[in-house]
Amino acid sequence: MVVESLLPIIIQIVTGVIGGQAVGAAIKTAAMGQVTKLIAGGVGGIAGGQILGSLLGGAADPATAGALSGILGDVVGGAGGGAILTAIVGAVMGAMKK
Template sequence: MQFLPLIIQLVSGAAGGNLTGKLAKKLDLGVLGNSIAGILGGGLGGQLLGMLGIEAGPAGSLDIASILGSVASGGVGGGVVMAVVGVIKSVLAKGK
């Protein structure tokens, strides 16, 4: 297992989580919350797509296609998990 694609997914997940937080103000968890949810989503999203066999390049390669695939899967995964956590937080806050 190579760690560079995972690191790329985690960093782009944090960026995706923060971007989603800025675009959807009602779901914003703050910079730290967006980053943590994004990192989790980036790692999970990238690994899930890898397990499903949906990768941009050959496994373990570091060409431009695999790097862009890691960035895309990490960013999207981070944004999705951050949005889900934001929705859960807002629903729980309304119940109080």
């Protein structure tokens, strides 16, 4: 029971960190440390996964909503959210350096 409720969050954190690392590697101009990329990616992954899950969960067909908002939704939402939040944090930190 507990594993079923924690698995989506773990997937969102891991894929968020992966998305954040990818963006952090692509944006070399932002002076972000490894810990900053990890935290921003993880937090963004949870946020993105929750947002995407709620958007897909509101679909008209429950069978389609269940299939789409499962693990694939957690992976896509987590990676996207982690990448977006890491990019925002990188842009803010880059602007603060100037």
